[in-house]
Amino acid sequence: MFALSSDYAMCQPYRPIPILLLVACMLAFGLRSGGAQAALPEVPDPQAWSTLPAAERDARAGALREKLRAATPDERRQFRERLRERLSAIPPEQRREIADRLREDWKAMSDADRDRLRAERRDYIRSLSAEERKALLRERRELLDRMTPEERRRWQREIGR
Template structure:
């Protein structure tokens, strides 16, 4: 069959057009980035800090290639996935993350904090406002106990 198609293409001098069409089809398929899968929170917690950092960088790169609406949809799916966990499961995940953070060498904690600060500073004012709104929405969905525990852990000014 392939020989027959090639013969028809050659016979009708359609080779340049066929090559161009196939090339464009291949390129358009590559250009359309698919939204990444939302990571499972419990699988994420089992990763080492290095694995988490690598996966976070991969996700960030994939999300940068998506239109803003798809990035928002990804973040919303991630929030919904976390909301499906019970308060106890969320607290356990937060405790694991806190333990890992405390176990990190101070220079690594500083490096990660500076990296996140730089990411936020690189955002446009609109992106920062959106991030703030998302964080406020997330806080509103916490139970009173979770909010109280969070306030107790935050440094007082």
């Protein structure tokens, strides 16, 4: 979809920039909130997810969205934590490859598809509880604080803001 950091940063010791990338990608493909659910879905394999064609990722995200729709805020938080753990276990070079594949897919999308995904992301954020929105904002601020000014500019440029 898009990269959130420079190649230099991807070669540095673990920094969660690619985590936000995959979380944003998954959320952009429509993960939404809702009521209670018995079992939390498995966290997808980031490497396998990134190699799927965009249409397939979109379809799988729809199925994942349906499972997470009924999740509680705590369950969604647990899901995000497990996703971060899974991503942090991936070596930096492989995280860079994932980011590159997703960035190329993002660039290849039509403007209408990118706008649709941005709107889905906004709708998802609006559907969260006030606490969840604050937690996501806090996570994003922490991520941005760890970025260099060049990384922030690149990230903003690449996501089309």
